[in-house]
Amino acid sequence: MLDLGEVDRSDDRPPYRQIAGLLRERIKLGRLTPGEQLPSESELIQHFGVARMTVRQAVQELRGEGLVVAEHGKGVFVRSAPPVRRLASDRFARRHREQGKSAFLVEAEAAGHTPVVDQVRVTNETVPSELAERLHLGMDDRVIVRARRYLADGVPVEIATSYIPETIARGTAITEVNSGPGGIYARIEEAGHELKHFTEEVSSRMPTPDERKVLQIGAGVPVLTLLRTAYDMDEVPVEVCDTVKVSHAYVLEYDVPAQ
Amino acid sequence: MLDLGEVDRSDDRPPYRQIAGLLRERIKLGRLTPGEQLPSESELIQHFGVARMTVRQAVQELRGEGLVVAEHGKGVFVRSAPPVRRLASDRFARRHREQGKSAFLVEAEAAGHTPVVDQVRVTNETVPSELAERLHLGMDDRVIVRARRYLADGVPVEIATSYIPETIARGTAITEVNSGPGGIYARIEEAGHELKHFTEEVSSRMPTPDERKVLQIGAGVPVLTLLRTAYDMDEVPVEVCDTVKVSHAYVLEYDVPAQ
């Protein structure tokens, strides 16, 4: 049986916070493992000798942190944490492309996960207005849009949408669902745009309902958003990639010179 | 007077959600403006004809979304959105330090915000075990811990905690609350450790209750975490800085070479 500790009435923290703290501690220490069911409300009431609203307030706090998920009629469960992956800053090294590997595959394998790309959609659209400036395009110019989902060990971890100017992608495998070895960056370089550098804009927010569905995450789990722009040797933007990552599946690593 | 509408008992949404929806609508439509006070609990009870816990549950929902902020003894107020700050990757350029400005001050001013540093605490502790390896320190080595809060235009946007090995900080203004012009990086360089580069590890998660309080955000607002390690010319780590940023207040910009 799980040892839960007791509420200390002389503590200056209110009981519901203490209870939340005790449960949080058990989760962090691994006494309650991912997927495991928390004691039911009745059990917590019995154990701590408090009213129902008090234990509910405690559980509410953990739900707000995304640590647990309540399922009506079933119980409250510890959220199962997907695998953590690190994105090293050399993830676009040319040697990987020359080996025919895309960035995601390289990293997932390095982290010991089985990578899968999923739900690939390739379309030809007019450039979204908020991206036109980044791609140095006019309002009516067309782009190839490549949307896909990434999974690690079968768990969805990221959705990504790339936008490549049609003038660059035309006649290459970029317009195909299977973009060939080394991914679209290899195709872009073959098209005469040797890559010089990328800029990345990182932020974080709560997912939209659609994103929750595709990424199979519950309410209370934030996402990392990363907007990457790729430039060739002439500083011409050749691709913008909009990615939405499950927050706890990623740690982004960057190296910044002190100058 | 604010027109709030009524609860529809035939609606399939529970009353507390309807009330939350009505208030949310008034906020989005600008009928309740940032900084403005919501009707008090008593007024909401009177108006909607429900119990106290019901209106509290409605307000709780809005707090969770970060739309409103409750202040004990004063009231509930519409949250004023903190300004977005873009952190470019040249924010540690030496020319800024030579002008006597720390990174936060430079950037906030450049973006047209009024920066304030707040709640500065300086202590001498043994190095936290999870940071010992990053700082190349043993379990019992001591570090100077500098914790502080940053505000832009009066709104909390970030809390940061720096860890500097005592061997480096000893005898410098790093151990003082006021670390002098150019911030601690200027002091570290004066101590003979010219900075070469930084690594940053970016992730995102839900805030802890403590962080929610200090940053004045609701339970539904995620935070960006950034763990920065500074290295000198000999690749010796001279500082680790653990920052927690309000997600919607920041966009982190990085430049990555294609190699």
Add this chain to the structure above:
DNA sequence: ACCTTGAACTTGTCTAGAGGACTAGAGCAC
């Protein structure tokens, strides 16, 4: 073999009330 029913569990929502803690302002004493 299949389905229905119902009991026993879970969490979700709501009511009605209590005391506590914090804030701001009015009034008073110095």
Add this chain to the structure above:
DNA sequence: GTGCTCTAGTCCTCTAGACAAGTTCAAGGT
């Protein structure tokens, strides 16, 4: 004016109970 107390208003926490709704499973009927 300054500092104090008092008070009314605010949100915070907790209690005790009620009914609703979703899940699971076993007993019983077909």
